[in-house]
Amino acid sequence: MRPLKLVMSAFGPYAGQTVIDFSQLGEQGLYLITGDTGAGKTVIFDAVSYALYGQTSGGVRDANMLRSQYADADTPTFVELEFSFRGKCYRVRRNPEYRRPSKRGGGMTKEKAGAALYYPDGRVPVTRMSDVDKSIVELLGLNHKQFTQITMIAQGQFRKFLDTNTDERSKIFRDLFHTYFFQQLQDRLKQDAAAKRNEFAEQQRRSEQALNGISCIYPAYTEKLQSFAARHYEGCVEEVLALVDTIIALDEKEQQQMAAAAAIVTKNLTALQDSLSAIDKKQQLEKYMQTTEVRIAGMQKHLEQEAAAAVQRQEALQKLEAEVSEAQKGEVELAQLQTARQQLAARQRELRQLQEMQQRYQSQEVSLLQKRQEYKQACDNFNHLNEQSDACFDRFLGAQAGLLAHDKLKPGKPCPVCGSCEHPQPVQLAQDAPTENDVEQARAKAEAAQKIRDGLIGEGKALKEHLELDKSLLTSKGMELLGCDDLKLIAEKAQAELKDVNNKITSLRLKMGFLQEKVEQYRKLAKTLEQQKAADKQAEAAAQSMRQQMAGAEGQLQELKKQLAEQNELLTDVDEQKLQQEHEKLLAQQRELELQDKRLYAAIKNNQRIKQEVSGYEARRAACEAEYSLINSLSATLNGTLTGKKRVNLETYVQMHYFDKILQRANVRLLRMSRGQYELCRDKMQDADSKTGNSKTGLDLEVKDYYSGNLRSVKTLSGGESFMASLALALGLADEVQSCAGGIQLDTMFVDEGFGSLDDSSLQQAIATLQGLSEGHRLVGIISHVHDLQEMIDKKILVKKKRGLQGTGSEVALVVD
Incomplete structure (x- = not known):
């Protein structure tokens, strides 16, 4: 991994955005980071470590403390690192959690911690912090702790990798040299050995549990079994199984004896069976005879009660038949009344129809009279309006001369009537003279009244004709029903007769209601009579059946008495009580023998099952013991736990090979830096002392001092000596890692302080x-205040504090000569 460009924004002492272009430093050699104390030199290493792993280099600064106190509130805090790895460029960006101004409204809000990893092939970036952490470790092959121990010797931390113990150093080598396979093999063998040990113990537990269930009724053997159980059957299972065979044989022999005794008891029981059967038969006959006598007595009593009840039923039937006969007469009378009522109802309907015809005729007479009055009024109205129309027309004609004189006669103009041009006395125009429109309206009113009069003439004529027809029908119907054709007489007779009919119908309704109750009573009585006759018949049939049953029971009773006499004769010389006692004794013996036989059978089957199960358990336990012995021996060898042997496991043994090669490479540099005084060695004396105890060994360090000729602990080195040893060890580790096929590529290294403890030489x-590292294309960054280094190293990153007008915070300048 080689850093190409680092961007820090509001990070540590850097208030604004600071960019460091590492690509200008070249691909190899040394560069120095120097400047004012507290300006932020170490923060550059922190930024690289934080960008990759989310943690600072020395572990002193917490991620939440990285926000710059000099930055403006709106300046975001983040670190972005571009780096190359195996010829490809990657970019990772992180920001810690910090408070910033809210984008909406006032106040402050919390900016959550975030991270993103961008790949060179354009794939979707990884944006979840946990996924970024995992991806960086998978890409570089180093976690944060390993990275800081191998590639970054942080301020105050340069002795950690030098002083660490075997366990910690083994964890580092596991990831660097991929020795986890050997650890997995060790763990797998340890697990397999534990599984076989548990399986062996389980078979032993099952065998012991089964043996504890052995059934034994023999005191001597019970004591032996208890002594074996106290030892948990350790080493004596075969002896216990042999003892189980002996117990089974004794139980089988005892079972045979029980079977012989049971056969004798069964034979004696069979001999008593005939006498016992005779006694049982006698007892059954006596019991059945008693039951039969009780049943006959009960049937006799029931028949007597039934005879008395039959007499009462006959008397009740006779009384009920008389009541039914009397009630039956009402049914005939009710039928006659219903016929009379139907006839009266028919006459009632005819009379009512006649009355309706008469009412309709009277209504039409009234209507005709009304029409006549309307006609008279219409005639009077027409005559009045016609006279008014004629008078209006006459006045209209009389007013024509006045209109002519008023409109046409002018002085000196000829008259249109006589032709005279002089008009001494013209007719004067009347003031109330009607107009032609008045004449027309008067004539229209008279014609409308005439139409109303003519219409009423037709209606009255039609109404009169209909009235004559209804009168004819009414007189005809009156003659038919009442024998008269006078309308007044018809009305009177119809009214009187209808009243009489209504009264008769009312009277019949009352009589019929009374008779209806009587008929309902008759029907109920008739139904009751039928039910009682049926019940009497059924009771008689039951009594007859019972008489037959009683006759059969009396016959059975005689037969039972005969059989009982025969049984008494057979048992004349038999002591029934003594015989029954003997039988009970034999039954008790038989039950006891059956119980003992079942117990023996269960014990034999149980012991046979236990023997079979324990034999299987022992076979499996022996197989497990053999497998466990082999696997446990192999596991102990690979895990370094063999008694009396060095406590070096397989993984550590492999790592020791790598460690020796690392030490060879480290010592080349350490001997040169110490002018031949010191050489790093594995602590083999501790290996020799590790045959006992639980500590893991093989990767511990000591230093050989050629000036004194002694081996001693690396912890005894001075500050400057420790720095040289740590630097040599870190460089040797980096060389060995890269030399391994598929190893991790380490193209950079960071060293923070430590040079101040060295003398000039x-x-x-x-x-x-x-500087010799440049042969491996490695770039080494050094943080130091030592003035001599500034003259020795050409490439520099100068870190200065801003003062006064320059602002606050720190700034970086890159110097490449």
């Missing part, structure tokens, strides 16, 4: 060593 050696 050591400083010259250190700079010479770092």
